[in-house]
Amino acid sequence: MQHTTNPPRSKRLLRTREAAHYLSLSPWKVRRLIQDGRLPVVQDGDGAPFLLDVRDLDGYIERNKRLSPL
Numbered sequence: 380m381q382h383t384t385n386p387p388r389s390k391r392l393l394r395t396r397e398a399a400h401y402l403s404l405s406p407w408k409v410r411r412l413i414q415d416g417r418l419p420v421v422q423d424g425d426g427a428p429f430l431l432d433v434r435d436l437d438g439y440i441e442r443n444k445r446l447s448p449l
């Protein structure tokens with residue numbers, strides 16, 4: 380019997396491009412969500428890259444689930 384599991388996630392904080400890939404969105408859209416206050420970021424000082432917590436990305440997915448009308 381073959382058992383498949385998801386490999387453990389190697390990092391909790393993702394850069395904008397990685398977060399965009401995770402959400403299947405463009406990096407531009409992720410930056411817009413950050414600017415609009417819909418996604419929080421971690422930033423270690425001025426000019427440092429935005430880092431997004433995978434838990435927040437999962438929360439964004441859960442909050443934006445919709446049932447498709449038939």
